[in-house]
Amino acid sequence: MRLLFLTDTHFRGTSPQHRRDNLMETQKEKMREVAALVRELEINAVIHGGDLWDSPQPSLAVGAEFGALLKELGVPVYAVPGNHDLFGQNPATLPRTMLGLLARWGIVHLLEPEKPVFLRGGGVVVQLTGQGFHYDMDRRDPLLDYAVRKKEGDVAIHVVHGMLLDRSLYPGAPCTLIERVAPFTQADYTLCGHAHLGFPDTCLYGRWFLNPGALVRLSALPQEVQRRPQVIVLDFTGGRPVHRAVALKCARPGEEVLDRAALEEAAFREERLALFVQGIRSGGDYLGLSLEEIVDSIARRQGLAEEVRVEALRRLGKVQAEILRRE
Numbered sequence: 001m002r003l004l005f006l007t008d009t010h011f012r013g014t015s016p017q018h019r020r021d022n023l024m025e026t027q028k029e030k031m032r033e034v035a036a037l038v039r040e041l042e043i044n045a046v047i048h049g050g051d052l053w054d055s056p057q058p059s060l061a062v063g064a065e066f067g068a069l070l071k072e073l074g075v076p077v078y079a080v081p082g083n084h085d086l087f088g089q090n091p092a093t094l095p096r097t098m099l100g101l102l103a104r105w106g107i108v109h110l111l112e113p114e115k116p117v118f119l120r121g122g123g124v125v126v127q128l129t130g131q132g133f134h135y136d137m138d139r140r141d142p143l144l145d146y147a148v149r150k151k152e153g154d155v156a157i158h159v160v161h162g163m164l165l166d167r168s169l170y171p172g173a174p175c176t177l178i179e180r181v182a183p184f185t186q187a188d189y190t191l192c193g194h195a196h197l198g199f200p201d202t203c204l205y206g207r208w209f210l211n212p213g214a215l216v217r218l219s220a221l222p223q224e225v226q227r228r229p230q231v232i233v234l235d236f237t238g239g240r241p242v243h244r245a246v247a248l249k250c251a252r253p254g255e256e257v258l259d260r261a262a263l264e265e266a267a268f269r270e271e272r273l274a275l276f277v278q279g280i281r282s283g284g285d286y287l288g289l290s291l292e293e294i295v296d297s298i299a300r301r302q303g304l305a306e307e308v309r310v311e312a313l314r315r316l317g318k319v320q321a322e323i324l325r326r327e
């Protein structure tokens with residue numbers, strides 16, 4: 001029984017400004033290399049940590065292309081929805097999204113927290129659960145999203161699209177620390193997406209927490225230039241579970257695919273953004289920059305009823321869908 005984990009592919013049809021390559025071709029090449037790994041290493045299933053798509057409703061051409069590549073992996077693909085897979089970060093919009101369509105057609109199997117999937121093979125039973133993104137992720141009690149019970153099986157895996165990290169970002173940034181979750185989850189492996197830079201493999205209380213980083217390098221941050229896109233292979237064939245990272249051979253060095261001028265500009269922008277965020281902070285207590293975060297922050301500060309907040313977020317999702325249709 002061997003599983004392959006990858007995350008944050010952000011399939012899309014266009015290249016961001018600072019990419020020097022044809023990103024869609026690069027992403028197709030990566031998926032073909034993953035398919036080759038699946039065959040060579042005799043992988044039984046692929047697990048995706050969310051943000052399969054860069055937007056919830058990519059064009060049909062992009063959907064068809066990458067949907068076919070997922071199918072050509074030749075093994076079941078299990079996934080959780082990421083924030084980019086949904087409208088307005090709202091899981092209720094899933095049926096209108098490309099990921100929802102693929103799930104309905106059986107090309108991807110969506111993992112849920114309360115309905116474990118059991119994979120059996122080679123005398124090993126693996127319990128698989130997952131928690132997709134939602135707008136309370138990393139804001140409400142993190143154990144609701146990150147901690148699971150092992151009901152049955154030799155190994156329990158929980159897949160989450162959330163900002164799980166080994167140390168906190170800037171103060172007030174929504175994130176969940178591994179040390180907060182580790183004592184309470186029974187998952188032997190917590191596999192995470194969302195934080196594109198990933199974090200070092202961490203073992204706490206005998207449980208592993210892994211995020212190999214996004215398969216795509218979308219931003220021009222200096223850390224992204226140095227990072228090699230990789231997948232993780234989990235091997236349960238021996239006496240005890242082992243895992244290792246496998247860097248993709250086709251991924252070119254960051255300096256080749258990310259534009260240098262754009263990198264400098266990005267560093268400058270980061271600095272300006274930090275100043276801007278500081279300015280906003282001193283004026284109020286807004287802890288986020290996305291519209292959802294601002295709505296959330298206003299609702300909490302003014303003590304608005306839960307229905308009002310949910311309705312505001314629902315309308316925001318609707319408007320975003322509308323804008324996307326017009327584009």
Ligand SMILES: [Mn+2]
Nearest residue numbers: 008051082194
């Ligand atoms: Mn992502």
